[in-house]
Amino acid sequence: MHLSPEQMDTLTEMVNIGFGRAAASLSALVHQRIVLRAPEIALYPLEDLPHQLNFLSPEVTSVHQIFSGALNGDAILLLDYDSASILVNLLTGEPPIPRPLTSSDREALTEIGNILLNAFVGTLGNLLKVKIFFAVPRLNIEAVHEMLQTLNIGGNEIRYTLVVKTYFETSDGSVSGYVVMIMGLESLERLSAALNPAPESAG
Numbered sequence: 001m002h003l004s005p006e007q008m009d010t011l012t013e014m015v016n017i018g019f020g021r022a023a024a025s026l027s028a029l030v031h032q033r034i035v036l037r038a039p040e041i042a043l044y045p046l047e048d049l050p051h052q053l054n055f056l057s058p059e060v061t062s063v064h065q066i067f068s069g070a071l072n073g074d075a076i077l078l079l080d081y082d083s084a085s086i087l088v089n090l091l092t093g094e095p096p097i098p099r100p101l102t103s104s105d106r107e108a109l110t111e112i113g114n115i116l117l118n119a120f121v122g123t124l125g126n127l128l129k130v131k132i133f134f135a136v137p138r139l140n141i142e143a144v145h146e147m148l149q150t151l152n153i154g155g156n157e158i159r160y161t162l163v164v165k166t167y168f169e170t171s172d173g174s175v176s177g178y179v180v181m182i183m184g185l186e187s188l189e190r191l192s193a194a195l196n197p198a199p200e201s202a203g
Helices: 005-030 046-051 081-092 103-128 144-151 185-195
Strands: 035-045 059-069 073-080 132-134 138-143 159-170 173-184
Touching: 005 035, 005 081, 005 103, 005 159, 005 185, 035 046, 046 144, 046 159, 059 081, 059 103, 059 144, 073 081, 073 103, 081 103, 081 159, 081 173, 103 132, 103 138, 103 173, 103 185, 138 144, 159 185, 173 185
Parallel strands: none
Antiparallel strands: 035 159, 059 073, 059 132, 059 138, 073 173, 159 173
């Protein structure tokens, strides 16, 4: 299944609105200006996902947010291990240097993921004019191949991934990662229909 260029334009606008809301919430949380950018957005079958991700370190930090309602799936914030620690440092005013993650770092990353993923998926829910329900987010730190294996569990349903290249920017630096939204075909078809341009009224 593919989205038309017009649908991708609408989706990109929705993603940027969601990221803007998340950036405002994070900025208020840490008392400094944070900018969230989404320069690359693409849709792939789930089996293509490993070829679309590029991480610098062998371990990846992921915050999973299961959602249900008219859209069902798993939204994930993905950062390689070093980028995750640098992001926490940027948000707390520490030097942007990789370091081991503490338990408080993990709590902070879970909250960051919760804010971003809720805003992202919630904006798509607003587009559909439906309510979306969120499970409690969970954070995992594991090897990249182990993380990818867990995403492939779930039967034979055809699933797709919306991959958003993401940049967190503060006055002291920036860090990159991905927001990945995994949906079954039925949810994607609902989203696709909602992304269609409104018919022009006859005049």
